[in-house]
Amino acid sequence: MKVYYKTLKDLPREELFAPGHRMCAGCGAAIAMRWITKTIGPNAVIANATGCVEVTTTPYPETAWMHPYIHVAFENSAAVASGVEAAIKALKRKGMWDAGDTKVVVIAGDGGTYDIGLQSLSGMLERRHGVLYILYDNEAYMNTGIQRSGSTPKYAWTTTTPVGTAVKGKIQWKKDIMGIVTAHRVPYAATASVAYILDMVNKIKTALEYTEEGPTFLHIYAPCVPGWRYPENKTVEIARLAVETGYFPLYEWDHGKLKLNPPSNNHLDKSKRRPLKEYLKLQGRFAHLTEQEIAEIEKELDAYWEYLSRLAQL
Amino acid sequence: MCERMPHQGYRDGAGGSMMQKTKLVEALTGNYAAAYAVKASDVDVIAVYPITPQTTIVEKLSEFVANGELNAELIHVESEHSALSAVVGASAAGARVFTATSSQGLELAHENLHIASGIRLPIVMAVPARALSAPISIHNDYGDVMNARDTGWIIYIVASAQEVYDTIIQAYRVAETANLPAMVAYDGFLVSHTVEPVELNDEEEVRKFLPRPQRPYTLNPKRPVTMGPLASPDWYYEFKYQQATALREAYKLVKDVDALYGEKFGRSYGVVETYRMEDADYAVVTYGGAAYGNAKAAADMARERGIAAGVVRVRLYRPFPTMDLLKALEGVKAFAVLDRAIMFGSPAEGPLYKDVATAMFMHGVDKPAVSVIHGIGQRTMYVEDMYKIYTMLKERPNKEVVFMGVRP
Numbered sequence: 001m002k003v004y005y006k007t008l009k010d011l012p013r014e015e016l017f018a019p020g021h022r023m024c025a026g027c028g029a030a031i032a033m034r035w036i037t038k039t040i041g042p043n044a045v046i047a048n049a050t051g052c053v054e055v056t057t058t059p060y061p062e063t064a065w066m067h068p069y070i071h072v073a074f075e076n077s078a079a080v081a082s083g084v085e086a087a088i089k090a091l092k093r094k095g096m097w098d099a100g101d102t103k104v105v106v107i108a109g110d111g112g113t114y115d116i117g118l119q120s121l122s123g124m125l126e127r128r129h130g131v132l133y134i135l136y137d138n139e140a141y142m143n144t145g146i147q148r149s150g151s152t153p154k155y156a157w158t159t160t161t162p163v164g165t166a167v168k169g170k171i172q173w174k175k176d177i178m179g180i181v182t183a184h185r186v187p188y189a190a191t192a193s194v195a196y197i198l199d200m201v202n203k204i205k206t207a208l209e210y211t212e213e214g215p216t217f218l219h220i221y222a223p224c225v226p227g228w229r230y231p232e233n234k235t236v237e238i239a240r241l242a243v244e245t246g247y248f249p250l251y252e253w254d255h256g257k258l259k260l261n262p263p264s265n266n267h268l269d270k271s272k273r274r275p276l277k278e279y280l281k282l283q284g285r286f287a288h289l290t291e292q293e294i295a296e297i298e299k300e301l302d303a304y305w306e307y308l309s310r311l312a313q314l
Numbered sequence: 315m316c317e318r319m320p321h322q323g324y325r326d327g328a329g330g331s332m333m334q335k336t337k338l339v340e341a342l343t344g345n346y347a348a349a350y351a352v353k354a355s356d357v358d359v360i361a362v363y364p365i366t367p368q369t370t371i372v373e374k375l376s377e378f379v380a381n382g383e384l385n386a387e388l389i390h391v392e393s394e395h396s397a398l399s400a401v402v403g404a405s406a407a408g409a410r411v412f413t414a415t416s417s418q419g420l421e422l423a424h425e426n427l428h429i430a431s432g433i434r435l436p437i438v439m440a441v442p443a444r445a446l447s448a449p450i451s452i453h454n455d456y457g458d459v460m461n462a463r464d465t466g467w468i469i470y471i472v473a474s475a476q477e478v479y480d481t482i483i484q485a486y487r488v489a490e491t492a493n494l495p496a497m498v499a500y501d502g503f504l505v506s507h508t509v510e511p512v513e514l515n516d517e518e519e520v521r522k523f524l525p526r527p528q529r530p531y532t533l534n535p536k537r538p539v540t541m542g543p544l545a546s547p548d549w550y551y552e553f554k555y556q557q558a559t560a561l562r563e564a565y566k567l568v569k570d571v572d573a574l575y576g577e578k579f580g581r582s583y584g585v586v587e588t589y590r591m592e593d594a595d596y597a598v599v600t601y602g603g604a605a606y607g608n609a610k611a612a613a614d615m616a617r618e619r620g621i622a623a624g625v626v627r628v629r630l631y632r633p634f635p636t637m638d639l640l641k642a643l644e645g646v647k648a649f650a651v652l653d654r655a656i657m658f659g660s661p662a663e664g665p666l667y668k669d670v671a672t673a674m675f676m677h678g679v680d681k682p683a684v685s686v687i688h689g690i691g692q693r694t695m696y697v698e699d700m701y702k703i704y705t706m707l708k709e710r711p712n713k714e715v716v717f718m719g720v721r722p
Contacts, residue, residue: 043535047403058543068533070406071542072399072429079396083359083403083411084533086387090358090409094385096526097408099535120399123392 001190001206001252001261005198012038012201021064022056026232028222028239029053029109029136031194036107036134037067039204044103045070045084049077049112052143053136075116078124081106081131103208106133110151111141114175125184128214132207135177135217138224146227150175154300155293157285158227168288173300181217182253189217190252190261195239199250199261206252221248229284238282246273246301249308258311268309276301342512344505344603347475348440348498349374350512351482352412353384354520355438359404361389361397361413366452367442367502368416375412394419398426398439405435406541408532410486413437416502417444420458424465427495431466431557433541436489436527438482441499442506443471443602443654445691453692454502456602459631460655460665466557468496468564469632471601472583475510477629480581483520487571490527492564494557499631503692505603515579523578565633585630586638589613594624596707597643598686598700599670600652601628605688605695609652612700623704628666636673643670648682648711650703654689662715663687682711688718695719 005011016037023030029052037046046069048054054071057064072080085104091097108117113135124131140158141147148158148170155169163169181189188210192200200220207216223239225232242248249264259265266272276298280286289297342350348371352360360379362372378384389404391397394415401411415423420441430437443459445451456471463469468488472481478500485496500506531539545553569585576582589610591597596616598609609625616623626642626649628635643649653664662668667685674681686703689695699718706716 045407045533045535055544058540060543060545060549063540063543065540066538068535068538069540070403070433070533072402072433073425076396076399076426079391079399080403080406082389082391082396083361083400083405084407086359086389086400087404087407087409087411090385090387090404091407094358102535119392120396123396126392127390 001202001254002209003202004205005201008198011197012041014038016042016066018064018066020062022059023052024225024232026225026235028194028224028235029138031235032136032220032222033057033107035197035201036105036204039201040103040105040132040208042067043100044105047072047077047081047084047104047106049106049108049117050074050143051109051112052138053107053109055143074112076120077106077108077112077117078131078133079120081133082124082127082129085129085131103211104131105208106131108133108135109142110135110137110139111149114150114177118180122184125181125186125215130211131215132211133215133217134204135219136222137219138222138227139174140224140227142224142227151177154297155286155289157288163288178219178253185256186215186217187213188252188254189219191219191221191248191250193221193239193243193248193250194223195236195243196250203252227285229287230282234282238279241274241279241282244274245276245279246305247276247279249305251308258308258314260308260312268305268312270302270305338514339511340514341509342475343370343507343509344475344478344500345370345442345507346374347479347512348414348482349378350514351479353378354515354517355483355486355524356410356521357384357386357412358409359387359389359401359411361391361400361411363391363394363397363415363419365394365416365419367444367506368414368419368440370506371414371440394423395426398423398430401437402426402430402433402435405437406433406533408529408534411437412439414440416442417446417458420462421446424462427462427465427467429542430495432553434493434557434560435495436486436493437495438485438489439495439497440478440482441497442502443499444502451691454504454604454654455690455692456499456653456655459497459499460657462497463632463665466494466561467632468492468494468561468568469499470497470629471499471631472629473500473505473603473606473627475505475508475512476581477583478505479512479514480575480579480583483515483523484571484575486524488564488568491571492560492567493530494560494564501603513581519578523575561633565635568630583629584638585635586642587627587629588642589625589627590617591624591626591642593622594645595622595647596704597624597626597646597649598652598703599626599628599639599643599649599666601631601666602654605652605654608695608697609700611697612704615697615701616704621704621708634669634673639670639673640677640679643681646681648707650684650686650707652686652688652703656687656690664715682707683713685715686718687715690720693719
């Protein structure tokens, strides 16, 4: 990534995400929205998928969006953004676009990206629209009240993967969305966390500028207070622990090269990672986990790091 | 399919229309006529996805763009759901947009039909009508269009390649004035793939007829708006009421634009077209191409045999042309409504029949009226079948549903 902001003092001052929205106290996605809108600047159109962010920010006649904003449906924000991008291109060519170099940004949750929106995302990436697609990942369908998605991690409690006597939590592993996106040979894709603001805003800006070349993608990890069952003052701590334990590595895929970003760049050496338990134990959704299950998750995580290290060597 | 058409038409110096000195006539299928209308309308963004029998529209448009004849962005979407989503986004950003689909494609895109009209976007879409699965059929009936009839779109059902061309141009003017999306439907294959002579307008004149509107709201960073918000029970109904009102009011607009188009280009159709209805005792009410042509031939046959027969064609299906239709049927003793779609489990299975019956009930008109279902999955509707409808009306003027042309 390019470093546009070196210190906290360099961060954009202008607020473009208005207060008064209905997002939960301690919402990880709310932190992401504030920094996304600040970093992309006012000359952008936002297409938002149905989800927590959409319903909590647009209760008519109010809106938290100072950008031109459109919500159409759940599965099609990438297709809507494709249309906006194509419209701006055509109108510019015909001398009918008066707003200059306008960027197009998608904001969608994990349900709208991993699951129902995967097809339209793939179409947008394949057609190489100049759109920045931002996934805020809270690892379940939180808007409808905590149901399992393709992003929900193994063994996590949700209302559709309850902790019963026969089955405890989700049975399957989390889908590798970054792998799916990078397989489309996009110019740039990166992971980011609401606990690492400087890293996140530099990635947002980098990804935004790269839309000149084609589609870019950001996977922002955004903890959810009610869905993950933790006190609302722990959002940033949990997001940081996710990175420090190696559970959610920070990395970027820049024109075919994988690069791990601090602090994840030290985590190829497992001894530099904090024990996974520290991350899991803060969250009620993992409260039922046995030692054996934690060991199994750790083993899978090691395999994932092995995969990342091989990619980093390419 | 005879898809390769000569690119150059002939110029007829005699001139048929009032405004144009020369007239350009091409031999075109209904689908190619649609593509020519889109080209003339200077559309900015087109979402492209194949489905039979729609495909040749987007093929032709792709050729226009590839040859530099049309300055538009093509979005080669990965589904019809994304096709309509993409033109929703493009229209919201202020572009003039087009897409086309049929049958399952229209079904897949269905939720976006409601959203396009709910956001009040002037999208124009062509729908060569095709039967719905299962069993799968690529052939014509109106099951797809009728399933989309209450989605808040202006819906034209047209009867010839010429009318496809004229109506798509009219539809842009209507849609952009009313801020409502418009669908131009016609018979799959029977119109979409039948070659007819089509008189093309001077494209400069079409562009004068379609000036770029001052859209009240678009997605522009200079004038930010939020589109597609969350509406609570305190607000949702008002949105929907305004939408219903706008569609009702579009009735007059459709007529005015048709008349204006007629003045400028020499062709207009009205919202309800009649054939030999002046003194008719018995009428067939229908829509689209095939039924209309055969019904006219059957009316001629019936008149030769002493039955005062006529035909009424509903060209504007939504908003429903209640008053024009009632007027057309004023003098008849009995009539039949010929539908090419089945509304399963309805009191009468014909969708247009139900609309006509409602319109008459609300205006205190009570006449024998038969709901005739025919042409399902493009079952051939013979002139003789239509003629039988007239004899049936004369001999047995009931209120009933008749499934014609089917093996019991």
